[in-house]
Amino acid sequence: MSAMPDTYPDSSLSGATRAEYCVIACAEAWRGDGEVLASPMGPIPSIGARLARLTFSPDLLLTDGEALLVGPDGSTEGWLPYRQHLALVTGGRRHVMMGASQIDRFGNQNISCVGDWERPTRQLLGVRGGPVNTVNNPVSYWVPRHSTRVFVEKVDLIGGVGYDSAAAAGPTATRFHRIPRVVSNLGVFDFATDDHSMRLASLHPGVTVEEVVAATGFELAIPDDVPYTREPSPSELESIREVLDPRGLRHREVKG
Amino acid sequence: MGTGDKTMTADEAVSRLESGMTLGIGGWGSRRKPMALVRALLRSPVTDLTVVSYGGPDVGMLAAAGRIRKLVAPFATLDSIPLEPHFRAARESGSLELMEIDEAMFMWGLRAAANRLPFLPVRAGIGSDVMRVNPGLRTVTSPYEDESTGVCETFVAMPALRLDAALVHVNRADRAGNGQYLGPDPYFDDLFCEAARTAYVSCERIVDTAELTKTAPPQTLLIKRLHVSGVVEAPSGAHFTSCAPDHDRDEAFQRLYASMPWPEFAGRFLAGDEQAYRTAVETWHEEQS
Secondary structure, eight states: OOOOOSSOSOGGGSOOOHHHHHHHHHHHTTTTOOSOEEEEOSHHHHHHHHHHHHTTOTTOBOBOSSSEEEOTTSOEEEEOOHHHHHHHHHHTOEEEEEEOSEEOTTOOEEOSEESOTTSOSEEOSOOTTHHHHHTTSOEEEEESSOOTTTBOSSOSSOSBOOHHHHHHHOHHHHTTOOOOOEEESSEEEEOOSTTOOOEEEEEOTTOOHHHHHHTOSSOOBOOSSOOBOOOOOHHHHHIIIIIIOTTOHHHHHSOO | OOSOOOBOOHHHHHHTOOTTOEEEEOSBTTBSOOHHHHHHHHHSOOOSEEEEESBSHHHHHHHHTTOEEEEEESOBOOSSSSSOHHHHHHHHTTOOEEEEOOHHHHHHHHHHHHTTOSEEEESOSTTSTHHHHOTTOEEEEOSSOOTTTOOOOEEEEEEOOOEEEEEEEEEEEOTTOOEEOOSSOOTTHHHHHHTEEEEEEEEEEEOOHHHHTTSSOGGGEEEOGGGOSEEEEOTTTTTTSBBTTTBOOOHHHHHHHHHSOHHHHHHHHSSSOHHHHHHHHHHHHHHHO
8 A cells, every 4th residue: 555645635636436435425434433343235335334444443343244253354353143243233333334225304214115015016125124223223324326216205114213213213212223324326414404304414526416406305404515525535545446346346336 | 962863854854844834944045045945845735834034035935836825024035136036026916924024023033932932022123114014013111210211111022933843954963953054154043943843954964973073163063953853964955045165055046046937947946856956957057058
């Protein structure tokens, strides 16, 4: 790795692709998390989590995608079969980034089915661990194709619990409930509003507010000044390109 | 060591099952599924099953063959192919009754059954539509005030998932039913056996009891013989799902399974016995190369 400075003099010169901004935005989800398990689902969140560990969140734990905890060099440092993983979820020392086939303005998430649950028009995976994850440890989301089909007014089935649903369900659901961020191919979103409705937190460079609004099926909270997702540093870019994803899986998930 | 020899064929194991039973199937997604036992089940007349599974192609095949009345599952997936096509088709045609619960709820249901408890409390499901689509789920309020909040919290009372029978596949077993896994994850196969009245364990290879710990540590001995009714030697018995370290998932064949119309697949690969299945798979692979 080169010894270039961490801040790049002119951001427009970084030459980062959209997929690389997405990696940075996902990585930032784990900033400040300390010694917890990062559970990324999907290629870009996985690259992001490993980037976070390699740089600003060195204490994170990561798995090999199966039952082993592995260090940055691939060496095994622990054993985490599904049964222990589920216990770790309820113990709270974990921050997962899940996918979402549908997500609404309060962060309710659906990967179960589209249409009426009794007889869905499209059966998807099932609720998986969404219900247990969301009321026990921080859950962020990753959406590689931001559209009005995904960002919907109301999800067809609540698997991952959103802020309004948690509040309605009471202290058992709200006690450990937190959705730090939603990252899409267009920008970063959070719930830092009075009513915990979704807010545009940053735009990936090259994306406009209008584009995000048109691709979102509900009313987003949009601050007067929306920042851009931060630039990757040269050393971060080098890590992504040379170390973490030399085969370019990120560009298969997000074009451009 | 045990003196009882519980070895039997897959067909003999399945002959002990009855229509209408609640059947737990081990493994996870498309990993270490007891597929030889599932194939034997497909050859039998057993139907009207309640299947309890972290679902993979076991669920897909039994659903496609119309053997499942009710499924208890948090998902069904082929892992490298995210959506299980036959599970999807069954759900979209409205032919599958489903108890859709979270992964952790599922585990606690098995634990409750294994511990002869009617339920176990779990912080999961609350606030989600798992409660809406399972109106039978009850909650339970803690009899203890939480020290930090002063609140008596309310949890989901996950009912015990009691099983009439469990089917699991492991790497090695002895004739008495001591089962050993050699891969990285036990999944929940021991729990399935403990939650069941009877359990049938298939394995890649039956070995002498002493051999089980010759090259592997004792903590790989996942399943105890007192939970096991039958042991089936079934080399590649998890095919086409993975059975690490003995064999990987047969990705090419899984793609075929996921794309071929079910009647055609069943006609070509499942019409005969297990040996015929293996021959048909080999022939198909030869045609591809």
